[in-house]
Amino acid sequence: MFLLAGCTETGVPITDKSEGFWNEFIVYPLSVVITTVSHALGNNFGLGIIVVTILVRLLILPLMIKQTRSTKAMQAIQPEMAKLKEKYASKDAATQQKLQQETMALFQKHGVNPLAGCLPLIVQMPILIGFYHAIMRTQEIANHSFLWFDLGDKDPYFILPIVAGITTFIQQKLMMAGQEGNPQMAMMLWLMPIMIVVFAVNFPAALSLYWVVGNIFMIVQTYLIKGPDLKKATAKAGGAKK
The missing domain is CATH 1.10.246 (Serum Albumin; Chain A, Domain 1)
Known part of the structure; x- marks a missing residue:
C-alpha cells in the first residue's frame, strides 16, 4: 500500500509543499539532491542524473551484495532440497511437517536464512522507486537538454x-x-x-x-x-x- 500510494502521483510535480510520508521523506529529498548536484555541475541536469544514479547505486550496494550472496547460498543447497522433496513426496500433513523440519535443519546446517535475500530487496525498492518519482516529478529537469x-x-x-x-x-x-x-x-x-x-x-x-x-x-x-x-x-x- 505504501508503494502503490506513491505510484498514483507520478503526474503530480514534487515541491516542498507536497504532503505525505512518501513525498516528504523520500521523493522530495531525492529531488533536492538531483537539482543540487545538477546546479553544482554547471546546471547540467543530464550529468546530475548520472552522478546521483551512481551515488544511489553505491548507497544500496551493500544490500545488493548481501542479496546476491544469499541467493548464491540458496542455489548451492538446491540439490539437497530436491532430494528432501523427493524423499518426502507424500502430501499428507505428517510428511509435509517432516519435510519442513528437515528443510529448516538443512538451512541451519549451511547457515542459510531464506528470508535474508528478501530484506535487502524490501529496503532498496522504496529508494529506487522514489528516485524514479523524483526524476518524473521534478519540473526543472524537463526544462533542460542533454x-x-x-x-x-x-x-x-x-x-x-x-x-x-x-x-x-x-x-x-x-x-x-x-x-x-x-x-x-x-x-x-x-x-x-x-x-x-x-x-x-x-x-x-x-x-x-x-x-x-x-x-x-x-x-x-x-x-x-x-x-x-x-x-x-x-x-x-x-x-x-x-
Missing part, C-alpha cells in the same frame, strides 16, 4: 530506449548465469528488456538515461561480485554444447 535529447521529452532517435533494452538483457543474463534451465528465468530474460524498451519509448528521456546508467552500474557490479561463478557457468555451457 547530449541530443530534451530530458522532458522522448528520445527522438530511440537510441536510449534501445540501449536500455540491451543493457537490461545483459544485466539479466549475468544475474541468471547458471540458471538457464529454469523456464521462468528464461522468460524473464526476454520479457524484462522488451518491457523496458516499451516504457522507455513512451517516457521522458531523463528516465531512460537513469535506466541506462543504472543498468551499466549493475552489469559491472554483478561481474565483480559473481565473476568466478560467471566463468564457471560459461565454461559449463560451452562444455554442454560440445
